[in-house]
Amino acid sequence: MTEHITRQVNTVDELVAIAELVDIIFFEVSGKRTSADPLEESAAATDIEIAVRSRIDGVDVRCLCRVTGGGGEYVCDAAAQYEFGQPATVAEEVLTAFVQRVGIMTVYPYLRESITASATKLRLDPPLLRLLRPGDVHATPKS
Template structure:
């Protein structure tokens, strides 16, 4: 098994095999009088939408699967975009947590971010809501930090059927 010294070196052995959506949803908070979905008002009363990113990572010597879930709530709508990137390696790799974190923040997140942005814009268009703007990805603003990540077993992230 080859040991790698940087995220850039991981990229030399990596192939992005697929981008897979797991969920895309939009909910318009405004509606008909007597809206049957809820009688509660949105908790977000500010003008700025709130964003929450959640991440799931699977690593083995022959692949990395990275899943990012974006939840946004504004005063007129709510959105969820859940998307994953599947990487395989040309040979088995030994990757430290430090290098994995760099790879996720500098490669995998950059791969999924434009898909999340486009899905968010399309969802807002479909429900005729104000479009929350996701700016240019900045690893300083949205970053996976493995040193504070909760270590717990998780369900397997499965690649799309054609890759299995």
């Protein structure tokens, strides 16, 4: 019988050391023209929702981004999946810091690319997504 020892993770550095990005999963990518004239609309409005699913052997960071403006509406819903390589218990504040400093920053370029590609296919000027900084968005834990 193999015994699994659960590692206690107390710092972001410890979590980064054991976390391995194993996949980026897209749940939705869409874009559509709106009836609005793209030249009359102001800057794009962006809404980002973050959900976190923590497991004994990893964590998933899911980002749902909705952008409206410039004559289009766009949605990209994607997640970064990390595995720890061993069972681990992660302190809540460590997980929060990891999600904001690593998890969201991993997914964000995929959101940008998807939204830009959708706008290009619709022959609209791609909306410029703002720079995200740690603390700009907050995660909702999922079981």
